[in-house]
Amino acid sequence: MSDTAARLRGKDLLGIADLTASEITLILDTAEAMKEVSSRPIKKVPALRGKTVINLFYEPSTRTRTSFEVAEKRLSADTLNIAIGTSSVVKGETLIDTALNLEAMSPDIIVLRHASSGACHLLARTCKAGIVNAGDGMHEHPTQGLLDAFTIRERKGRLQGLKVAIVGDLLHSRVFRSNIYLLTKMGAEVWVCGPPTLMPAGIELVGVHATTRVEEAVEGADAIMMLRIQLERMQGGYFPSLREYFQVFGMTPERVKLAKPDAIIMHPGPMNRGVEIASEVADGPASVILDQVANGVAVRMAVLYLLAGGGEHEAVA
Amino acid sequence: MKLLLKGARVIDPASGVDGVRDVLIEGDRIARVDMSIPPATVPGAIVADLGSALVVCPGLIDMHVHLREPGYEHKETVATGCASAVAGGFTAVACMPNTNPVNDSASVTRFILKQAAEAGLARVYPIGAVSKASEGQELAEMADMREAGCVAFSDDGRPVATALLMRRALEYAGMLGLPIIDHCEDKTLAGDGVAHEGFHASQLGLRGIPGAAEDVIVERNIVLAAMTRSHAHIAHLSTAGALRAVRSAKERHIRVTCEVTPHHFTLTDEQLMAPLAYDTNLKMNPPLRHVTDRDALLAGLTDGTVDAIATDHAPHHADDKRVEFDRASFGIVGLETAVSLSLDRLVHAGVIGLGRLIELLSTNPARILGVPGGRLAVGDAADITILAPDLNVTVSAASFRSKSRNTPFDGWPLRGGVAATIVGGRVLFVNPDVPQASALGRV
Numbered sequence: 001m002s003d004t005a006a007r008l009r010g011k012d013l014l015g016i017a018d019l020t021a022s023e024i025t026l027i028l029d030t031a032e033a034m035k036e037v038s039s040r041p042i043k044k045v046p047a048l049r050g051k052t053v054i055n056l057f058y059e060p061s062t063r064t065r066t067s068f069e070v071a072e073k074r075l076s077a078d079t080l081n082i083a084i085g086t087s088s089v090v091k092g093e094t095l096i097d098t099a100l101n102l103e104a105m106s107p108d109i110i111v112l113r114h115a116s117s118g119a120c121h122l123l124a125r126t127c128k129a130g131i132v133n134a135g136d137g138m139h140e141h142p143t144q145g146l147l148d149a150f151t152i153r154e155r156k157g158r159l160q161g162l163k164v165a166i167v168g169d170l171l172h173s174r175v176f177r178s179n180i181y182l183l184t185k186m187g188a189e190v191w192v193c194g195p196p197t198l199m200p201a202g203i204e205l206v207g208v209h210a211t212t213r214v215e216e217a218v219e220g221a222d223a224i225m226m227l228r229i230q231l232e233r234m235q236g237g238y239f240p241s242l243r244e245y246f247q248v249f250g251m252t253p254e255r256v257k258l259a260k261p262d263a264i265i266m267h268p269g270p271m272n273r274g275v276e277i278a279s280e281v282a283d284g285p286a287s288v289i290l291d292q293v294a295n296g297v298a299v300r301m302a303v304l305y306l307l308a309g310g311g312e313h314e315a316v317a
Numbered sequence: 318m319k320l321l322l323k324g325a326r327v328i329d330p331a332s333g334v335d336g337v338r339d340v341l342i343e344g345d346r347i348a349r350v351d352m353s354i355p356p357a358t359v360p361g362a363i364v365a366d367l368g369s370a371l372v373v374c375p376g377l378i379d380m381h382v383h384l385r386e387p388g389y390e391h392k393e394t395v396a397t398g399c400a401s402a403v404a405g406g407f408t409a410v411a412c413m414p415n416t417n418p419v420n421d422s423a424s425v426t427r428f429i430l431k432q433a434a435e436a437g438l439a440r441v442y443p444i445g446a447v448s449k450a451s452e453g454q455e456l457a458e459m460a461d462m463r464e465a466g467c468v469a470f471s472d473d474g475r476p477v478a479t480a481l482l483m484r485r486a487l488e489y490a491g492m493l494g495l496p497i498i499d500h501c502e503d504k505t506l507a508g509d510g511v512a513h514e515g516f517h518a519s520q521l522g523l524r525g526i527p528g529a530a531e532d533v534i535v536e537r538n539i540v541l542a543a544m545t546r547s548h549a550h551i552a553h554l555s556t557a558g559a560l561r562a563v564r565s566a567k568e569r570h571i572r573v574t575c576e577v578t579p580h581h582f583t584l585t586d587e588q589l590m591a592p593l594a595y596d597t598n599l600k601m602n603p604p605l606r607h608v609t610d611r612d613a614l615l616a617g618l619t620d621g622t623v624d625a626i627a628t629d630h631a632p633h634h635a636d637d638k639r640v641e642f643d644r645a646s647f648g649i650v651g652l653e654t655a656v657s658l659s660l661d662r663l664v665h666a667g668v669i670g671l672g673r674l675i676e677l678l679s680t681n682p683a684r685i686l687g688v689p690g691g692r693l694a695v696g697d698a699a700d701i702t703i704l705a706p707d708l709n710v711t712v713s714a715a716s717f718r719s720k721s722r723n724t725p726f727d728g729w730p731l732r733g734g735v736a737a738t739i740v741g742g743r744v745l746f747v748n749p750d751v752p753q754a755s756a757l758g759r760v
Contacts, residue, residue: 094639095640095641096640114641116643117522117642138523201514224525
C-alpha cells in the first residue's frame with residue numbers, strides 16, 4: 001500500500017487525476033473517522049464551524065447535492081444552496097460572474113456541479129475559495145470515485161490487486177473517469193466494458209483493459225460497477241434499443257455468477273432497472289448500492305474537512 | 318521618394334534569387350535588384366544598410382484571415398486586422414466571408430475594400446461566399462463578386478455543405494478561373510465536438526472531432542476537383558489522412574492545393590492537458606490534432622505537399638473565451654505570431670529552409686489566389702517584407718495591433734521575427750528591436 005499524505009496539496013478537488021495515491025489514502029482514512037461520526041446519536045462535530053460552503057448546482061441533482069449538504073451540516077459549516085432556475089444564470093450571467101459575486105460573500109468552499117467539462121478548473125483559477133467538483137460534464141465526479149473506492153475498501157480491505165469491472169456508457173460518464181483514475185492509481189486491475197459506440201477513444205492508454213464482451217469483464221471480478229444508461233443515448237443512435245442493450249450488456253444473475261463468489265455489485269444511481277441491471281441483482285445480497293450512498297456522506301465530510309478544516313485527519317476524533 | 322535597401326540577403330523563390338543584393342524602390346515600385354547599387358548613383362535616396370543577417374523577400378501574403386467587419390467590429394475591424402498584418406510581416410491578407418452580413422454579394426465586397434483603402438495598410442483580397450449567406454443552398458453571385466474584387470470563394474467556418482453544391486461551385490468558379498477554398502469537416506461526424514477525438518479529449522471529458530471528419534471531406538473535394546477539372550484549395554489542413562490524400566491527388570495532377578496553420582504545425586492535443594487544462598485559447602476548428610498528425614504536417618511542409626502557411630487569424634473578444642471550454646468560441650489570432658513560429662519551429666528546427674518558407678508565405682499564396690506579388694520583379698509594386706531570422710522575440714499579446722488577444726503563445730520565447738514591412742513602397746512597420754532597420758523608420 002502507498003503511504004498516507006499528511007494533507008492535500010491544493011485548495012481544490014477538481015479531479016482524481018490530480019491526486020496522488022497517498023492523498024487518496026488520506027481521504028479514505030479520514031472518511032473512516034467521519035463515518036464514525038455519522039453513527040453517533042449526535043451526528044455533528046464542530047470541525048467547520050464558522051466556515052461557509054456554497055453548493056452551486058447548474059444541473060439537477062438530488063443525491064449528490066443532498067449528500068454534500070448533510071456532510072456540510074455534520075461538520076457544522078454554514079451552507080447555502082444555489083440551483084439553476086433560482087439564480088441569475090437564467091438571465092445569462094456567465095459562470096465567472098456568478099462565481100465572483102458569490103466570492104464577494106467570502107465562502108471557504110464552493111461545491112460545483114456543471115454540465116461543462118472543465119467548469120471547475122475555470123472557477124478554481126478565478127476564485128480564492130476552494131472548489132470541490134461535484135461533477136463536471138463528462139470529465140470527473142471525484143467524490144463519487146472516492147466513495148466507490150471507500151465502499152470497495154470497506155468490503156475487501158484493500159484496493160490493490162482487485163479486479164474491478166465497470167460496465168455501461170463509458171463515453172459520457174464522469175463517474176467512470178474518476179473511477180478509472182482512482183482504481184489504477186491504487187493498483188486495482190480495471191476492466192471496462194460497453195458498446196464500442198460508447199467507448200472513449202484511446203481509453204486503454206489510462207491503463208485499463210477494454211472489452212465489448214461483458215462476460216470477459218466480469219469473469220473473476222471482485223467488484224462490478226454498473227453505469228446508468230440514458231434513454232437519450234438510444235435516441236442518439238449509440239445502440240438500437242434498451243431491450244437489446246440489456247440483452248448484450250445488462251447485469252443479470254447469470255453474468256454475476258462469472259464473478260468471484262463474494263463479488264460486490266455497485267451502481268452510482270439513479271438506476272434503470274431492467275436496462276443496465278436486473279432487479280434481482282440490484283436488490284440481491286451482493287449489492288452495496290445503499291452502502292455507497294451512506295459512504296458518500298463520510299467521504300464528502302472528509303474532503304470538505306481536509307480542504308477547509310486545515311488540519312490532519314486525527315484532529316477530528 | 319527613393320529607398321535603397323543595401324546588403325541584405327535577398328530571397329525570391331520566384332526568380333531563383335538567394336544571395337546578397339541591393340534593392341532600389343522608387344515611389345511605389347521596385348526599380349532595381351542588383352548585386353551592388355552604390356548610393357552615389359541614386360542621389361536623394363534614403364539608404365538602409367541592412368546587412369546580410371536580415372532577409373529581404375517578397376511581401377508575405379496570409380491567404381486565410383477573419384477581419385470580422387462588417388458585423389463583429391468588437392473583435393476586429395478591417396483597419397485593426399490590417400495593422401496586425403503589417404506588424405506581423407504581411408503585406409496582404411485574404412479575408413474570409415463569414416462576417417455579418419456574409420460577404421456573399423458585390424456590395425459587401427466593395428464595402429470591405431473601401432474600409433481597406435481607408436486604412437491604407439496591408440492589401441486586402443476579399444474571399445466571397447460560395448453560397449448565399451453561406452447557408453449551403455444556392456450559389457452566391459460569384460461573377461459579380463469577382464468583378465468587385467473577390468479572389469476566391471469559400472463558406473469558411475463551415476464546409477461547402479453538400480457534394481452537389483461543391484460540384485457546382487467548382488464548375489462555376491472554374492469558369493471564373495478562381496478556386497473554391499473549403500473548410501473540410503463532415504458535420505455529422507464532428508457533431509458538437511470541441512477537441513480532437515483521442516486520448517486527451519477522452520481524459521478531459523471533451524466531445525471529440527475525429528480526424529476522419531476532415532479526411533472524408535478532403536477526399537470528396539479531391540474527387541470533385543478531378544471530375545470538374547477545377548481548383549479546390551483545402552483550408553487549414555490538419556490531419557495525416559488529409560495530407561496523404563492531397564499528396565496522392567497531386568501525383569495524379571488533380572488541381573488541389575492546401576494550407577497549414579502555424580498552430581497546427583506547432584501544437585498538439587496534448588497541450589489541452591497542461592500547463593493550463595481546458596485553456597480556451599487552445600480551442601480551434603479544426604482542433605489541435607494528435608502528434609502523428611502534426612508530424613505528418615511537418616513532413617508535408619518539407620516535401621512540398623503543403624502549398625501555403627496561412628494563419629486562420631480568428632480574433633475573438635475576451636468575453637468569448639472567458640467561459641466554459643465547450644461554450645468558448647473556436648479560433649485564435651495568428652497574424653503577429655506566424656513569422657516567429659515559422660522561423661523558430663520550421664527554419665531553425667531544420668524542417669525547411671528560408672527559401673521554402675518564403676514560398677509557403679508569399680510565392681505560393683500569390684499563385685493560388687492569382688493576385689499580384691509573391692515575387693521581387695522590377696516594375697512590380699514594392700511589397701516587401703524584411704525578416705530578422707535570428708532575432709530573439711518574446712510574444713506579447715498585450716502589444717498586439719489586433720483588437721483581440723486570444724493566443725496560446727503569449728510569453729513564448731521564439732527565435733526569428735519581422736524587421737520591417739513595406740507595402741507599395743510605403744514603410745508601414747519597423748521593428749524597434751532591429752537596429753539595422755532603424756533607417757527605415759525615417760522614411
